[in-house]
Amino acid sequence: MSSPKRVFLGLFLLFTVLLILLLVFLGYFFARPGMPVFQYAILFFLIILAVMAATSLSSLALAACFLLGGSPSPVLNRLVKKILIFLFPLIVQLGKLLHIDQEKVQGSFIMVNNQLVAIENQNISPQALLVLLPHCLQDEDCPHKITQDPYNCQRCGSCPIDKLLSVVENWQVNVQVATGGTLARKAVQIYHPECVLAVACERDLSSGIVDSYPLPVWGVLNERPMGPCRNTRVSLSTLEEKLKEILGKQRLKA
């Protein structure tokens, strides 16, 4: 398992251990005599914590098993993904408490998500895939509006949009450029994809993955040589590799 994935899974493990410790701590108070007022409240929390700890522990074990190449059942894989997505905000908060760079945690979550998505989404047809590109890839001085129609790009080659359009044309997949979540959601409503391949920063990708659930989203991180949200880049070879992985035998031409 690659080390970026370990950041998220390590925090997930720590979260589970903390849940178990809290369970033991509350269990100790519950077992003590002479607390009639709080007894039912403690029992209520004990039950909730026990369910959360058991769910968390089993999801972690299954996720580790799937990520290490175990043969996953699609139902269990979906369940694990659902639980990871549900717990993601808590894991990010735990990372914050431990002063772990948020982008590191979000990037790690994206990698774990990508692998779980890949398990259950293979050989998707090109028409069922939507490639979502962030608007910040466009040259900030370009006068052409590409959020309505990416093909308004005049293909001058001054920014990555030109080559990205060549790639998506080559693979015959749908593409949309979005400035944020609202346009991204609109694109999903228009194309009704079975899955999305999204390029964005750690923050936007991780929140997009959570917001879009149950629609599977593969994430590819952009590069920000000029800082965030400005003249960003994306590795064409990484994008092509991802398309190859997603479309598999459904590839029409490339």
Ligand code: SF4
């Ligand atoms: S490649 Fe397209 S989007 Fe980029 S600067 Fe040229 S015309 Fe504008």
